[in-house]
Amino acid sequence: MNNTELAEQIAAGHGLSKADARKVVDAVFAAITDAAAKGTEVSISGFGKFKVKDSPAREGRNPATGAAMTIAASKKLGFSPAKAVKDKLNG
Numbered sequence: 001m002n003n004t005e006l007a008e009q010i011a012a013g014h015g016l017s018k019a020d021a022r023k024v025v026d027a028v029f030a031a032i033t034d035a036a037a038k039g040t041e042v043s044i045s046g047f048g049k050f051k052v053k054d055s056p057a058r059e060g061r062n063p064a065t066g067a068a069m070t071i072a073a074s075k076k077l078g079f080s081p082a083k084a085v086k087d088k089l090n091g
Helices: 003-014 018-037 083-089
Strands: 042-044 048-055 058-061 068-071 074-081
Touching: 003 018, 018 042, 018 048, 074 083
Parallel strands: none
Antiparallel strands: 042 048, 048 074, 058 068
């Protein structure tokens, strides 16, 4: 499912136009992205948590040449599903 399909499903289920539903979907993802960029954990009750994790710098190898190289530190966005989501996935 992509953003457009998600917006279409919301529009059909709540009597909104597809354009309005798309704006809502985009606004939700923008709010999650903005909070994550600030390092804030986003917790959505009954769905899960989005949390920023730091990945330290590490040594790696260039797959083309085999030469050693340093992979820079970075931040990653992790997701932990809520119990209700886990239960639905596992039947």
